[in-house]
Amino acid sequence: MKRFLLTAAALLLALPGLRAQAFDDDFENATLRLDYVFCGDNAHQAIYFQQALRTSAWAGRRNNLSAPLLEGNGQIRVLDPETGRCLYANSFSTLFQEWQVEEEATRLQKAFENCFQVPFPKRPVDIEVFLLDTHRNRSSYLKHRVDPSDILIRKVADNGHSASVIWQGGPLEETIDIVVVSEGYTAAEKAKFYSDAEHVATALFRHEPFASHRNKFSIRAIFAPSQDSGASVPRRGDWKRSVVDSHFDTFYSNRYLTTSAQQKVYDLIGTVPFEHIVVMVNTPIYGGGGIYNSLTIMNSDHPTFNAVMVHEFGHAFGGLADEYAYGEQVETPYPADTEPWEPNITTLHDFAAKWQDMLPAGTPIPTQPDDLDSPFVSRLWPTFTQEQKDLLNLKLGVYEGAGYQTKGVYRPVQECRMRINECDEFCPVCTRAIIRMIEYYTR
Ligand SMILES: [Zn+2]
Secondary structure (H helix, E strand, C coil), X not given: CHHHHHHHHHHHXXXXXXXXXXXXXXXXXXXXXXXXXXXXXXXXXXXXXXXXXXXXXXXXXXXXXXXXXXXXXXXXXXXXXCCCCEEEEEEECCHHHHHCCCHHHHCCCEEEEEEEEEEEECCCEEEEEEEECCCCCEEEEEEEEECCCCCCCEECCCCCCEEEEEEECCCCCCCEEXXXXXXXXXXXXXXXXXXXXXXXXHHHHCCCCCHHHHHHEEEEEEECCCCCCCCEEHHHCECCCCCCCCECCHHXXXXXXXXXXXXXXXXXXXXXXXXXXXEEECCCCCCEEEEXXXXXXXXXXXXXXXXXXXXXXXXXXXXXXXXXXXXXXXXXXXXXXXXXXXXXXXXXXXXXXXXXXXXXXXXXXXXXXXXXXXXXXHHHXXXXXXXXXXXXXXXXXXXXXXXXXXXXEEECCCCCCCCCCCCCCCCHHHHHHHHHHHHHHHC
């Protein structure tokens, strides 16, 4: 028995070498940045290639190369042109697709920048990019060849912005690499930015499951001065000269703080290796956003920073959906005939793919909420006992109302970090989804 264990251990030791070999067969330790424009309206979309750049060392995963854990609203794939074999794939969501369910998209065609990173290929490869509609069907597709010897692949040089390590949980090549980018901080506010950037680590690591997996992450902060201090607030006519052009009122929604200038964000990061971006906007105004494998954007100074930061990172890193509901939507992102790919909501179209395995036997579907759950739960939350809070946060069921809809979309618990700001913790389903994602990157 002991002999067998030794053999198994020896095999495990050999595994990282085998994985590294597979990566090295096809890729250099470098990053190919690919810039695209996604454009169209709610009915038709198209993808156009813009430019290729060679940026940093490769910070991404070296295992699970060809299979994204979640489907996402789109994917980028690197293919061997001769065999068609997928060498690398990543999934993502986009601001462009969020906009497509807005009324504006019924009468206007718009274009959105999107940047992606793939490992730098050793030989010519085909790059495939596609978007999926709300029924998980391909809505647009582009395939193009990239030859690594192409002289027009721009070699990005150090841009001179200063970078600082906020948190280093382990060796850089083994950790999930987050980079925090300054937005709306003047040269005189550099120290404030680095202090604010530390709050990203504080927020994440006071919440499970990030707290117990803190050694799987590293966080760096990059400072680039803006001409003006603060955030652009269009509803007040207040526009700042800031480095990545972020603003509130995205899609005319007050609290929706985003940036459409993805190329500016990537240019600002330059040659610093990273996997996930947090744009830190120097403002006390409430707002933020998180888009799966695209970016997290946060206000720096609102009292809800910790809660909102973790919620938005839940979207951007974990691919989690919002568990709250507004009321009936004109156009839903979660139609009844399709199971959403997000792990923490279901339309019951294919519930077996979700948390059915975690549900206690005999749980009715749908599950009736307790009396504690009401439209006033946010306000009443501070008056609840820990036992009541645990009941709302931990008692698994299939509760109707999630993904912006009061009907037809279901959530795993009554209250979760992905539903109300007052509830500090993720529900068991969100927790499992985040742990799976951490393990997907690091195992
Ligand atoms: Zn949840």
